Amino acid sequence: MVRAAAADEVFTALGNPTRRKVLERLSVGPATVSELAVPFDMQLPSFVQHLSVLEESRLVRSKKRGRVRTYEIAPERFKVVEDWLTARRELWEARLDRFDQYVKRLNEKESKA
Numbered sequence: 001m002v003r004a005a006a007a008d009e010v011f012t013a014l015g016n017p018t019r020r021k022v023l024e025r026l027s028v029g030p031a032t033v034s035e036l037a038v039p040f041d042m043q044l045p046s047f048v049q050h051l052s053v054l055e056e057s058r059l060v061r062s063k064k065r066g067r068v069r070t071y072e073i074a075p076e077r078f079k080v081v082e083d084w085l086t087a088r089r090e091l092w093e094a095r096l097d098r099f100d101q102y103v104k105r106l107n108e109k110e111s112k113a
Contacts, residue, residue, distance in 0.1 A: 013057035030072040
């Protein structure tokens with residue numbers, strides 16, 4: 001259940017385009033709140049809420065030096081997403097393999113008839 005809760009938290013954070021853009025920017029390197037907020041047309045308190053969601057989901061971490069807070073990506077948390085997607089991919093590959101076998105059997109029966 002803990003793993004499902006972690007996946008829910010991460011996917012909720014990733015479900016917003018603003019937060020995904022912030023993550024794309026942070027994939028280049030750390031940035032301050034001000035630097036991250038520049039491309040977005042919103043008030044700083046609203047933008048900081050997005051950063052809070054990302055930090056609570058542990059996709060990013062922050063450090064405060066004086067009055068400046070800097071964010072960086074936390075790549076290890078993306079393992080939750082990778083594991084979830086891998087499990088879905090394996091499930092669908094198995095289903096499609098079974099379907100392929102079924103179609104081949106049908107085609108063999110049809111060609112014999």
